[in-house]
Amino acid sequence: MTAASADRAARLLAELDGAGDVVVDPDLLASYRSDQAAPGLLPAGMPAAVARPRTTAEVQEAVRAAARHGVPVVPRGAGSGLAGGANAIDGCLVISTERMTDVVAVDAPSLLATVQPGLVNARLGEAARAEGLWYAPDPASYEFSTIGGNIATNAGGLCCVKYGVTRDALLGLEVVLADGRALRIGRRTRKGVAGYDLVSLICGSEGTLAIVTEATVRLLPPPRSSATLAASFANLGDAGRAIARITRETTPAVLELMDRTTIRAVEQMAPQGLDQEIAVLVFARSDLGGAASLDEVDRIAGWCEQEGATLAVTTDEEAEGRMLMAARRLAYSALERQGATLLDDVGVPLGKIPALLEGIEQIAERHEVLIGTFGHAGDGNMHPTVVYDHRDEDAVARARAAFAAIVALTLELGGTIAGEHGVGLLKHGLLAGELGEAHELHRAIKRALDPAGLLNPGKAI
């Protein structure tokens, strides 16, 4: 920290009275330095303070104090992000939403819930369930990530192939702008075209345009009884054609895959008799309800078999379905047991999934690294995970090179460098390769909303 920024920080601290509980203890501050992204590989500064407001007014006070002294503000939810979007900057003010956990209201007749941003995704799910309703977005982190964090990254999940991502569930927001103003944007209606779609603009902006202090989301009728499919393929080509066939014929509630490396890692962690020679496992679920669910996964099984699946199993028993999906749920934990991991989050057009999987195999060979790939086959969003030995400098370098090669391949295939985890710091340097000339348009909007550049600088764009 420079002397000037230390001085700014000291003056900031004197003015945080109205900003809720304020942390200045160095040990505690250290726990707010970073999120869960690529531990040790991304910069993570030491905050001057962490404000833990309970109300919108306290967020406003915190932002105003920071603005007066030119101190950067880093908003933070559960700190479970995977791109470094919540990593601190030396001398910054972290505004943590951890105490803003209220379910403000559930309006069951209108299928709406209004919540504070620090509420954990699963808690919103429970509040909806208590009214016989359902909150659809289900990032893998749903048991600990917050709605505010889900909004900041526009989080996806397994259900989003059929039910949409966080943005699709989001109707209205209360936000605090960089100058401390609090505003309501969006609406409480399912549809609406009055004014620009500022809710979508804020969603996914990683705290660089505004801080979300309240969110109104749409709830849905709960899905009906489900059926499940698991199918194995001896090679990538067959699996790729099967996925292409499925996505052209129907939109299942879940459509996932995992590759050989991931299958082997899962089998090592929790042996369940998976054939370790198969190249790809594909998983699908249908929630059309009753006999229609089994009918849908049976049709999917038929297409898989026509495209060369070595085995396709379906069930409408919930317990058996959970067992079929168990391997997919263990994918990332199993890969993490193999070494340090660099978890990627690329997306390609549906038709390019086979090319992506084949390219990743070649990259693994070329860079002599282990890459396990799993992800959302139904929307082309894949999580190739580079596994490496973090004590071996050469292995670290090869892992980074493989990671960069995957991103380059994705862009070649017309894809995106970030499907659902965010850009944060992890992908920040790669963004220009995707945005091209439109990058300047992003900056123009950032300048319009945050002229002093105080909100989460250096992230997202």
Added chain:
Amino acid sequence: MTAASADRAARLLAELDGAGDVVVDPDLLASYRSDQAAPGLLPAGMPAAVARPRTTAEVQEAVRAAARHGVPVVPRGAGSGLAGGANAIDGCLVISTERMTDVVAVDAPSLLATVQPGLVNARLGEAARAEGLWYAPDPASYEFSTIGGNIATNAGGLCCVKYGVTRDALLGLEVVLADGRALRIGRRTRKGVAGYDLVSLICGSEGTLAIVTEATVRLLPPPRSSATLAASFANLGDAGRAIARITRETTPAVLELMDRTTIRAVEQMAPQGLDQEIAVLVFARSDLGGAASLDEVDRIAGWCEQEGATLAVTTDEEAEGRMLMAARRLAYSALERQGATLLDDVGVPLGKIPALLEGIEQIAERHEVLIGTFGHAGDGNMHPTVVYDHRDEDAVARARAAFAAIVALTLELGGTIAGEHGVGLLKHGLLAGELGEAHELHRAIKRALDPAGLLNPGKAI
């Protein structure tokens, strides 16, 4: 037109060589003055010229020429808008997309289509169908409105209760900015969080931020065989409770309603034996496929009966289903036969539909006007249509007062003044009532993208 603006227009005309076919014939120019909104009630200026480019480069030339001379630009698709968003301004340059009608590419394996903005919605539907795929957004105007116009207004339709509005189908755009730069924003992947969601920002912005010159949309597997329900209710309360019950239990592919005034108008135009004493007709369709479609509408029929429906009919015969839905499709044409119409487009939270319908009945009585209401029950987007005698000044005044009262009631109920038709000129003066303090944030974004305020000034925000 002032002398200064006439002078600007003359200089503009001299520089439109590269902007494609240019119209200056006064009779022809007159046909570009307005769209289909409230004929005679909204300002509609005389353009200095209409450019009809075929390519993005020609759009850029047109915008650059206008920018050099400070001439406002009004983008225009089919001119079928219902809010005056395409109404001209005296001395402006209209940029019509009528010659930009190419299907640039259909990428069937990736379920993507890329089209020019002047393509009519139904033509995109045909291009998708030729590949066994489906473009979901289906505004009532789909046979003549353009994709560019659909994007400008973020058009809805009947299917959007289940399949989303235009924005939900939109993945990537090529746009020309106010300074003539052409940029690509968005992506070709189903999901993606790299950069701000500029595609959603442009969608629904009515040509005030940029001109869309190419759009990449997601296609879907075509819906499976459908089943249809029609149910009648003796009073608004029963219908309201039935709709609430349906929306809490399932998401049908279509969920519509029409009220007594509309039923009577339809029966007068095309007698089909509708009971003119019933208060509300509710329509639903299911496309789960096979037996599941009939099962879903049968379950809906059960809920309708439990809530007091006087009759509930279901069918899985397509021809019979079309007959059941015929009355709904005739709704607006039938009301138009009763006199001049002021078509509204309000939306309320689902639970407020009964209160909206009851309030509209009271407004009709209080202002002594005929109001027929029909619309999208599944998402709370209603089209109360005030019918009046345009030759009777007092009737015109009462119609306008009733229209204003409906908008005020909608805002009281936590609703939106514009569900899917846009703001344009029709709702421009009402916007502040909905946006409140967030209105300034819209202006900040407008200034960032169009500092000189040349793109469709006076519309949308």
